[in-house]
Amino acid sequence: MVKRDLLLLLFLFLCVSAFAFVYYFLKERKKEKLIRLFGTVGAVVSCGVFLYLAVFARSAHEVGTELIPFWSYKASVSQYYALDVFLQIVENVGIFVPIGFLLPFLFGKKSSAKTVIPTAFLLSLFAEVSQLVFSLGVCETDDLINNTLGAVVGYGLYS
Numbered sequence: 001m002v003k004r005d006l007l008l009l010l011f012l013f014l015c016v017s018a019f020a021f022v023y024y025f026l027k028e029r030k031k032e033k034l035i036r037l038f039g040t041v042g043a044v045v046s047c048g049v050f051l052y053l054a055v056f057a058r059s060a061h062e063v064g065t066e067l068i069p070f071w072s073y074k075a076s077v078s079q080y081y082a083l084d085v086f087l088q089i090v091e092n093v094g095i096f097v098p099i100g101f102l103l104p105f106l107f108g109k110k111s112s113a114k115t116v117i118p119t120a121f122l123l124s125l126f127a128e129v130s131q132l133v134f135s136l137g138v139c140e141t142d143d144l145i146n147n148t149l150g151a152v153v154g155y156g157l158y159s
Contacts, residue, residue: 055134
């Protein structure tokens with residue numbers, strides 16, 4: 001489990017780095033249409049990858065709900081499986097960094113934190129409710145919090 005988590009974190013880091021590099025490379029050359037196309041395609045792909053990982057790639061081996069906010073933060077420092085929980089927090093934040101960075105391209109000039117962050121929250125909520133309804137994982141408030149935090153970080157990198 002830990003090896004898979006570390007590979008996913010490495011992949012997320014490389015994706016964010018590549019998105020940021022291409023964005024700033026194109027921005028420096030004033031290629032506005034390419035930036036818009038790159039961002040739109042990236043946002044759609046990022047949202048698709050998230051939905052695949054959060055809903056469609058799940059099996060029914062771990063099903064339930066965890067509605068106590070911030071339980072994972074406490075568990076990440078006090079439980080015997082603290083590393084697994086910590087990596088899960090980092091993954092949930094990390095997977096939404098590209099989404100927060102790229103969603104502004106979908107909204108164009110109307111893009112702001114007031115549009116990007118609620119959209120990211122709703123995308124995360126959709127995934128969590130889908131996990132609950134279709135019994136495909138654990139529906140957690142911490143996932144909503146962490147995903148939204150990742151979108152805030154991504155939007156901060158964008159702006």
